[in-house]
Amino acid sequence: MGFVILSLGCPTSNVHTGLFSSIAAHPVNALLEVGMKGTINTDNRLMSGVSQTSELLALVEHLNWGWKQIAAVTLNAIDAGFGDESRRRSRYRG
Numbered sequence: 001m002g003f004v005i006l007s008l009g010c011p012t013s014n015v016h017t018g019l020f021s022s023i024a025a026h027p028v029n030a031l032l033e034v035g036m037k038g039t040i041n042t043d044n045r046l047m048s049g050v051s052q053t054s055e056l057l058a059l060v061e062h063l064n065w066g067w068k069q070i071a072a073v074t075l076n077a078i079d080a081g082f083g084d085e086s087r088r089r090s091r092y093r094g
Contacts (some may be wrong), residue, residue, distance in 0.1 A: 006039075006075065007040075007041050008028045008032070009028055009038075009041070010040070010042055010055065011026050011040065011058055012042075012050045012054070012055060012058060013043035013044050013050075014026060014043075015050050022061070022062070022064045023058050023061075023062040024060060024063065026059075026063065028059065029069075038073060039073050040055050040056060040059065040073050045050075054071075056070055
């Protein structure tokens with residue numbers, strides 16, 4: 001792969017656990033702007049009552065995300081997935 005992909009956060013859980021005061025205060029935009037390759041995750045779906053869709057929607061609503069940011073973290077997740085790299089790339093980047 002040539003680079004490391006990390007979780008940029010689980011926005012709702014990060015707020016629920018007190019890591020950040022609000023989703024608007026989450027540093028995910030700053031991390032992406034400096035070139036971090038990361039994903040957005042749900043963490044504790046049942047406790048926080050979230051889904052992958054609701055986490056991305058929260059970023060759209062509170063951090064002005066658009067398709068560019070959503071596509072970036074989604075493609076990063078695909079790159080970080082298990083399985084043959086050439087198959088993943090041909091399916092999703094081809």
